[in-house]
Amino acid sequence: MVLIHIGLFFGFVSILRYTSATNCLKNLTSGTSCVAMTTTSCLGASVSFTHTYLGFANDSSTLAEVDEKLTLWSGLKAAPKCWEVIQPFLCSVYLPKCDNVAGKVEYPSKEMCEKTRDPCSIVAHINGWPWFLECEQSHFLDNCVEHTYEDDVSFNKTGQCNSPLVRTDNQQSWYEEVEGCGIQCQNPLFTEAEHDQVHTFIAVFGSFCIICTLFTILTFLIDWKNANKYPALILFFINICFFLGSIGWMAQFSGDARTDIVCKADGTIRKGEPGSGETASCVVVFIMVYYFLMAGVVWFVMLAYAWHLTFKALGTPKDALANKTSYFHIASWSIPLVLTIVCIAVSEVDGDSLSGICFVGAFNNAYRGGFVLAPIGLVLVVGLFFLCLVLRTLIKLKKDTPEYISLKASAKIKETIIRLGIFTVLAFTFVLITFSVHLYIFTNEQSWQDSFKQYLYCEANVTVTKTVSNTTTLTCSMSNRPSVAAYMIHIFAFFGAGISMSSWSWTKASLLSWERFFRKIFRKPSNKPIKLKKHKIIAKAFEKRKEINNGRLSISFASTHDDPLGMKFDLNSMSSQNSMSSDFRAAMPKLVRRRGGMFHPTAGTLRRYSDSDVGSVASKMASRRQSLDSQISACAGQLPWRLMLTEVDVLVGGQDVAVITLKGVVPPLTGIELAMEKNSMEAVSITSYSHQNSLDAATLPEPPKHLQTNFAIFTASAYMGEMQSKLQNIESTDKSEIEEPPPEAS
Structure with a gap:
């Protein structure tokens, strides 16, 4: 019944409407x-x-x-x-x-x-x-x-859009009042020749930035044990960010990738991605460029802060960055991630045919300012603040304490001040370029849009006029267009920042790392010896002093090579000495044996070795010529200790290397092996070789002529020809007298 009434109502309305027509x-x-x-x-x-x-x-x-x-x-x-x-x-x-x-x-x-x-x-x-x-x-x-x-x-309702507009049914792509037409993918404010010019510019500097950052990344990787230290490691992550960001820039040169990245299927420019139903290439390139750009600038703040703490703690034994590095990673990776997610969530990722990438706020200045200029501006203020503190610390250190630091350390401080000063100026310059170009765009963009609109109206009138008067001489042009040079300078700011970050590895230390790497690859000898610092030996032994209670302490010093930045230096001139004097060698056993000094005494053992113990051993060895073979045989025969013949993996860059084995010497010989064997008496064997294929140049002094303590210190002789023959004699030694070390001693 209700349906009948509704039907009658609408029928009555229709009748009234028809009668009122x-x-x-x-x-x-x-x-x-x-x-x-x-x-x-x-x-x-x-x-x-x-x-x-x-x-x-x-x-x-x-x-x-x-x-x-x-x-x-x-x-x-x-x-x-x-x-x-x-x-x-x-x-x-x-x-x-x-x-x-x-x-x-x-x-x-x-x-x-x-x-x-x-x-x-x-x-x-x-x-x-x-x-x-x-x-x-x-x-x-x-x-x-x-x-x-x-x-x-x-x-015939088929319309035709005048260039540079193209026909599209996507309402979001329509150009203002011209419904049914959208702006072509190639930015009409720039000519095709200007597009080609900018693309060539990106190809050149993008490739150079990739090469430079890749060089720095590989420099860290080939010498990882030396380079894996903060704050130098922060530059490794910064270069990774700029390397991946540059990959995002260069993706446009892969076939027709540029068209797929910045253009829609209907030939218009991409706007408001994601959400247009197009391919994900635009969003992927945006993430590559934007995320790693923001991560790089946040890491820049972490670098400046880490330098500030490190240089402020120079001359002190504490680790200024202890327990802070994890926070560096949390801030540097999570903040850019949040910004990237927000940009994608609000669909403000737009394509740009001139640069060939998708970026945030290409058509919305508010989002460009909030998600690009604001973070970069904040980074500039904070980063430059810490860099100024670093420069102030180094300048004050060099000026106020010239008598307490070595000449080498003073020269390195001066070099670091210059490098940091140049780096600070470059960082400020690149950020200033970014802000200047955006200010230029924001203040002139409306006039460019008005000029473009008048150009479209002119094109429409010319089309009609040509039809009416049958003439082809009328042309239109835009009276006000942006400068392509300003955009190229802006693009250079990104690649220039990446190149400047890579330049920190353009040091002699990096070249030496590559030299050692290639010498290892091609099995070429090196004539440059490793110079050991005694304060590092003591520190390393003290660090593992508790292990002596297990009966053996084995310490391997990875290297004394500098990091790729070349910023390692000791302020104390005495600590910079590269050899161990005879006084140090004489005092070394007492230092190691001192109760609670280098290692804790064995539980229940209160007896200390007296001078008579030492004298007993010394008297038995004093009558013999203290050549290398006599020391080895005497120690093996008279002490309750057997010669440890170990073999360690051969690595590069001053890492743990092979030492004497039953078959001789495994080249290349680098680094040192400090082994302590504790039984009824302790013995320390310090064996050091130059990192080369042969034993032609020993770097440590000759062994002492008289044994003064309960430690036998074995070092390589400067007469390597004699040593090689002695090593050959080791091979012929009765293997029954030599006890193989346990597997964990390797």
């Missing part, structure tokens, strides 16, 4: 008449009537003028959505149907007029609607039942 045919006013048509078409559409009326359009009084005006209006083909609805409207005004027999004319429909207002808003913005085409005029009738041009005439 107006017949569009009205009698001609006095003094007017129908005019015979010279053509049977309007805007290319065929009509069935033969007479028309010229009283509605007051800008034309003849059919020739009507034809000319309609040709001018045909310029709206460049606005496809407008062209679809305005054709029947214009024809109903300029060429209405007129019944010459009945003396009646078909008035235009007001609904038809109002239908053109939104799609054809470009008309109102350019010159405005003529008064006779305003929907409030009396010749537009409401509620026409039917109209000839709407019901009986078929128009």
